Amino acid sequence: MTSRLLTRTLQRPIASSSRARLSSPSPVSRIASTSYASPRHLQARFNSSFTFPSATADSTSTSGASSDPAFEESSSHATGLTANGKTPKALAAFSMANKVCMVTGGARGLGYEFCKAFLDSGCTDLAILDLKEDEAQAAAEELIKAACVDSDFNPNDYRVMGVGCDVSSELSVHLAYRRVMDTYGRVDSVIASAGIVENYSAFDYPFDRIKRLYDINVHGAFFTAREAARHMIPQGGGSIVLVSSMSANIVNIPQPQTPYNAAKAAVKHMAASLAVEWAKKGVRVNCLSPGYMLTKLTRTILAHDTELKRTWESLTPMGRMGEPEDLAGAIVFLASDASRFMTGSEIRVDGGYCII
Numbered sequence: 001m002t003s004r005l006l007t008r009t010l011q012r013p014i015a016s017s018s019r020a021r022l023s024s025p026s027p028v029s030r031i032a033s034t035s036y037a038s039p040r041h042l043q044a045r046f047n048s049s050f051t052f053p054s055a056t057a058d059s060t061s062t063s064g065a066s067s068d069p070a071f072e073e074s075s076s077h078a079t080g081l082t083a084n085g086k087t088p089k090a091l092a093a094f095s096m097a098n099k100v101c102m103v104t105g106g107a108r109g110l111g112y113e114f115c116k117a118f119l120d121s122g123c124t125d126l127a128i129l130d131l132k133e134d135e136a137q138a139a140a141e142e143l144i145k146a147a148c149v150d151s152d153f154n155p156n157d158y159r160v161m162g163v164g165c166d167v168s169s170e171l172s173v174h175l176a177y178r179r180v181m182d183t184y185g186r187v188d189s190v191i192a193s194a195g196i197v198e199n200y201s202a203f204d205y206p207f208d209r210i211k212r213l214y215d216i217n218v219h220g221a222f223f224t225a226r227e228a229a230r231h232m233i234p235q236g237g238g239s240i241v242l243v244s245s246m247s248a249n250i251v252n253i254p255q256p257q258t259p260y261n262a263a264k265a266a267v268k269h270m271a272a273s274l275a276v277e278w279a280k281k282g283v284r285v286n287c288l289s290p291g292y293m294l295t296k297l298t299r300t301i302l303a304h305d306t307e308l309k310r311t312w313e314s315l316t317p318m319g320r321m322g323e324p325e326d327l328a329g330a331i332v333f334l335a336s337d338a339s340r341f342m343t344g345s346e347i348r349v350d351g352g353y354c355i356i
């Protein structure tokens with residue numbers, strides 16, 4: 001195994017030629033609106049005299065590459081190799097091998113990164129749900145290709161399927177699960193990542209758009225979780241992660257987004273409430289709350305507004321926006337058996353935004 005492989009691998013298993021495979025129907029590939037996330041009584045304090053060192057270092061870049069040497073250095077330490085070049089033990093509970101995973105909104109952005117983190121952690125059976133089936137399938141093919149680089153696995157070892165699904169429709173979610181169950185027979189870890197954000201002031205926000213936002217962000221998460229539990233309970237359990245936001249805890253500035261913030265607070269409390277309902281049935285429900293992350297969409301928005309990026313960075317103690325990969329550890333932890341005594345909790349991954 002090369003050191004390059006180990007560098008990019010969280011916990012991929014070694015392929016076994018005798019590995020039993022279920023039959024896979026054709027959809028299985030073998031081979032807008034966004035900007036997110038208070039004190040903002042503290043903003044004047046930040047703006048006037050103090051800037052975090054790394055906030056100034058890369059304040060205009062939209063490439064996503066950090067220029068913070070400490071960040072680069074800590075990333076390079078994560079090779080998985082000891083100083084003598086040997087592979088150390090890794091906690092098996094973090095492995096996603098033999099788990100069927102499902103990610104809504106997985107065709108791009110954070111959802112796509114969650115899919116990647118699962119494949120990099122040993123998962124080989126994955127369903128990607130997104131609005132357009134062709135985009136979900138394209139993501140599936142791209143992910144398989146990436147997973148096979150520097151790996152003992154080949155495309156035939158993976159069953160990643162793209163499924164068209166509108167999470168705001170209960171029927172659409174029901175039908176998508178039916179296809180997933182027909183293909184894999186079970187589902188172990190489900191991530192509700194599909195979501196949108198829009199920036200309107202309260203007086204200007206058209207009601208039909210507010211309703212749509214709640215339909216996707218709140219009801220979509222509920223339909224996704226409820227349908228998951230309906231399958232997980234009879235099979236003995238599973239893990240559900242609802243993607244909330246630091247906006248569940250704070251009020252973002254300068255952009256107005258009251259319905260989004262309220263929706264994400266609802267998602268956070270939904271996770272806690274469902275966790276209590278299903279705690280004794282083996283189904284865990286937690287939420288992951290990212291801070292400002294550099295996804296493809298936020299990069300595009302920020303490319304035209306470097307001032308906004310500077311503001312967000314200056315309000316973040318770590319002085320930078322998050323890379324989507326910064327969520328990989330947290331999502332694998334929540335989805336895997338490593339978090340088996342954890343339910344109803346929130347993990348914030350926000351560079352410290354909420355603590356000041």
Ligand SMILES: NC(=O)c1ccc[n+]([C@@H]2O[C@H](COP(=O)([O-])OP(=O)(O)OC[C@H]3O[C@@H](n4cnc5c(N)ncnc54)[C@H](O)[C@@H]3O)[C@@H](O)[C@H]2O)c1
Nearest residue numbers: 036105108109110131166167193194195245290292293295
């Ligand atoms: N990017 C951030 O900075 C950030 C911060 C905090 C929380 N979040 C949350 O993370 C999640 C993902 O955000 P992102 O930045 O990756 O957004 P994104 O726009 O890049 O991706 C969202 C995905 O969800 C899909 N989607 C939208 N509506 C859908 C629907 N009705 N049914 C099925 N799929 C649908 C989109 O097609 C897209 O693939 C959202 O819930 C968002 O609120 C993002």
